[in-house]
Amino acid sequence: MTRLLAIDTATEACSAALWQQGEVLCRYQVAPRGHTDLILPMVAELLAEGELSLGQLDGLAFGRGPGSFTGVRITLGIAQGLAFGADLPLFGVSNLQALAQGAHRLSGCERVLTAIDARMGEIYVGGFRLHQGVMVIEEEEQVLAPADYLAGTASSWEQGAGSGFVTYPELAARVEQGCESVPFPEARDMLPGALRALQAGEGVSAAEASPVYLRDKVTWQKLPGR
Helix, strand or coil, rough: CCCCEEECCCCCCCEEEEEEEEEEEEEEECCCCHHHHHHHHHHHHHHHCEEEEEEECEEEEEEECCHHHHHHHHHHHHHHHHHHHHHHEEEEEHHHHHHHHHHHHHHHHCCEEEEEECCCCEEEEEEEEEEEEEEEEEEEEEECCCHHHHHHCCEECCCCECCCCCCHHHHHHHECCCCCCCCCCCCHHHHHHHHHHCCCCCCEECCCCCCCCCCCHHHCCCCCCC
16 A cells, blocks of 8 residues: 655645545645644644554655745755654655646646746746646746746646746736636645656655755845855
């Protein structure tokens, strides 16, 4: 029986999900702050509900970014701590991919443009298509101003998802059916990609797990005193 835990704190939403051979248990809360205090109780609740210990899991998926610099670090640090203690493989899943997977789950769409508000007048953006039940990358993930994205591509997508469409409604010009109500990624939508990676033996150790910021250099430059 395959058992997989997923956690995410990379955006304003904090979430966790547990997969047990087709059954999914979830926790989700939008909370701009306090993710560190929320995520571990969520994990504990899911394990208790599933009558499992960490050591009985086959792996742990985490939102590897892009997203809030602090949020991504929280996810990674907690995932590493949990995985190290239970000797579990880790599976980093793109937060943009999770948005696309969520849009597919809700509407059945197969080509999704995802955009997360990256602040500083920019978005994290990526395009995904459905392949054997899992959203896979079709248009590379990048960080740039919405106007630059719109000027640089003429691609048309079935739907849009993510907070970037809320902040920059002009992005809807690139989607055909409007934007599904998926403002933030959810841990449960990281499970399909993580399960495929688990089956392919693509997990990494806690020490090898790494985040994807897309804009890490710019983020550090904006910190006072750096």
